Amino acid sequence: MSERLAAPSNNAATDAAGTGGVVFELRDVGVKLPAGPTGRDILRQVDVEVHAGEIIGIIGPSGTGKTTLLRILSGLLLPTTGTSTLGGKPVTGPSRDAVTVFQDYATALLPWRTVAKNVALPLEGRTSKAERKERVHRALEIVGLAERAGEYPWRLSGGMQQRVQIARALVLEPKVLLMDEPFGALDAITKGALHDQLMDVQAQTGQTIIFITHDVDEAVYLADRVMVIHGSPGSIVHEVTTKLPRPRDQIATRDLPRFHEVRHELAEVLRYGRPA
Ligand SMILES: Nc1ncnc2c1ncn2[C@@H]1O[C@H](COP(=O)(O)OP(=O)(O)OP(=O)(O)O)[C@@H](O)[C@H]1O
Numbered sequence: 001m002s003e004r005l006a007a008p009s010n011n012a013a014t015d016a017a018g019t020g021g022v023v024f025e026l027r028d029v030g031v032k033l034p035a036g037p038t039g040r041d042i043l044r045q046v047d048v049e050v051h052a053g054e055i056i057g058i059i060g061p062s063g064t065g066k067t068t069l070l071r072i073l074s075g076l077l078l079p080t081t082g083t084s085t086l087g088g089k090p091v092t093g094p095s096r097d098a099v100t101v102f103q104d105y106a107t108a109l110l111p112w113r114t115v116a117k118n119v120a121l122p123l124e125g126r127t128s129k130a131e132r133k134e135r136v137h138r139a140l141e142i143v144g145l146a147e148r149a150g151e152y153p154w155r156l157s158g159g160m161q162q163r164v165q166i167a168r169a170l171v172l173e174p175k176v177l178l179m180d181e182p183f184g185a186l187d188a189i190t191k192g193a194l195h196d197q198l199m200d201v202q203a204q205t206g207q208t209i210i211f212i213t214h215d216v217d218e219a220v221y222l223a224d225r226v227m228v229i230h231g232s233p234g235s236i237v238h239e240v241t242t243k244l245p246r247p248r249d250q251i252a253t254r255d256l257p258r259f260h261e262v263r264h265e266l267a268e269v270l271r272y273g274r275p276a
């Protein structure tokens with residue numbers, strides 16, 4: 001079963017992020033790049049509503065504007081038209097409430113700093129040393145790397161390095177984790193392990209997670225809702241609520257008829273730009 005986007009909420013101004021209310025609300029967002037009269041329309045009429053604690057997957061063909069949408073959500077880019085709010089407040093720039101994890105963990109981590117010092121980086125100058133130590137330890141525990149705190153990132157596997165990057169985002173205790181193809185560079189087994197770890201993190205922290213992927217199976221396995229961006233300019237042409245039970249299981253969940261149904265529906269939309 002599929003459904004269109006939820007109707008606009010009229011209580012976004014009072015629903016704070018993290019209370020089960022609306023976290024992100026994009027209304028009629030359009031983006032032209034580069035900014036100015038020579039710009040090209042990249043996104044058009046994008047309406048998105050994300051609720052606290054949801055895991056949202058974004059998929060779509062290459063160049064349709066997925067990263068651009070994530071940049072709008074992170075506040076790194078402002079919409080040309082329309083509005084974007086986080087926790088009911090207009091997004092005017094990057095915020096510690098919505099932190100991005102990138103695909104390229106190797107260049108995201110500083111090789112001359114230990115794992116703990118990499119994770120501590122966003123807190124430097126902002127907290128006492130004692131608080132920093134405590135928060136870094138907690139973030140590393142959540143991703144299962146507390147015992148590797150004193151090592152250098154280049155001595156860890158790719159999957160572990162990506163977990164360090166996730167810990168560095170978690171240390172800020174953001175309301176939303178934005179992830180741009182976070183597992184794209186990893187092998188299938190490491191990817192599967194990280195999927196489950198990410199869902200454990202989400203179950204522990206209640207965080208809202210919005211991720212981009214090119215992998216339909218990954219989107220269905222992880223997400224509560226999957227949005228498809230298509231076209232040029234890109235817009236959200238379809239949305240599916242996965243309705244798969246949690247906790248998910250790499251074998252049992254992927255064997256469910258519902259998993260296959262959702263995957264089929266998304267594959268059709270990716271091919272035709274709409275359900276066949
Ligand atoms: N700063 C910019 N100036 C001009 N055009 C840009 C800029 N950033 C992105 N674009 C264009 O916007 C379009 C969408 O790019 P975006 O990276 O958002 O797509 P995507 O769906 O994430 O692609 P992919 O799946 O290949 O990563 C592309 O055509 C790209 O060339």
